[in-house]
Amino acid sequence: MxxxxxxxxxxxxxxxxxxxxxxxxxxxxxxxxxxxxxxxGRLGVGGTDVALPEGATVGHFEAADVAGRPVTLTELGERPLVGFFSPHCGPCKERLPLFAEHAATRPGGPAEVLAVVVGTPDDTAEVVEQLLPVATVVVEADQGPLQRAFGVSGFPAFVLVEGGVVGASGFDFEPVASRDAAAAVPAAS
CATH class of the missing domain: 1.20.5 (Single alpha-helices involved in coiled-coils or other helix-helix interfaces)
Structure with missing residues (x-):
């Protein structure tokens, strides 16, 4: 038994x-x-898109750059490149030089490149200084209007806008830069 x-x-x-x-x-x-x-590079931490996915429409926003000038999507041109950074983010520090280098060689110059740095003015000063020569720079608090308009849920986030619609986005900059470079070739010819 x-x-x-x-x-x-x-x-x-x-x-x-x-x-x-x-x-x-x-x-x-x-x-x-x-x-x-x-x-x-498609998803951020938690398995969500780090920004609006390809084909999504960018939401309306109004902001001011660090010089106090108004910033809207229409003022950024037909194909703006947008980067979102946080000063306390390790991957942001790694990808910021790639973003700045690409932005420096991009047709349209700083007027068609938007860099959003999230934090207080004191925290963001070093990052802003690196981005000012190559981009229109906006400093905003966490979950600010630009982050909401672009659906940002993590940092860094990169978005290429084509006619008000997301052409490419992601956590990793290389795929977004490749799409941007490929789209710029016909415009440069």
């Missing part, structure tokens, strides 16, 4: 272990898919 009970107990434990293992494998597959999305 004890042997039968022990055998049943071992069987139940083996079945529970098997179910647990299937659950772990399922979660690992989900995490693998999330990591792949993060590596492609």
């Amino acid at each position: 004890y042997q039968t009970a022990a055998l049943i107990l071992v069987g139940v434990l083996a079945l529970a272990n098997l179910l647990f293992t299937f659950g772990v494998v399922r979660r690992l597959r989900e995490h693998t898919a999330e990591l792949a999305d993060l590596r492609t």
Whole structure:
């Protein structure tokens, strides 16, 4: 009788272990898919788009740059490049030089490049100084009007706007820069 009970107990434990293992494998597959999305630069932390996805319409906004001049989407030209940065963000510090280098060679100059730095004026001073030669720079608080208009949920975020619609966006700058460079070739010819 004890042997039968022990055998049943071992069987139940083996079945529970098997179910647990299937659950772990399922979660690992989900995490693998999330990591792949993060590596492609399409998604931010938490698995959400870091900014509005391709094809989305940019919301209306009104802001002022660091010199006090008004900034609207229409004033940024037909194909503005927009970058969102936070001074306390490691990936922002890594990608900021790439953004600045690309912006410096972009047709249209700073008038068609918008850099949004999130934080207080004291916190953002160093980042603003790096971006001023190549972009129109706006400093705003977290969840400010520009972040809401572009659907920003993480930093850094990069958006290429084409005719009021998102042409490319992401956490990683290279895909956005590639799309921008490809679109600029016909305009330069």
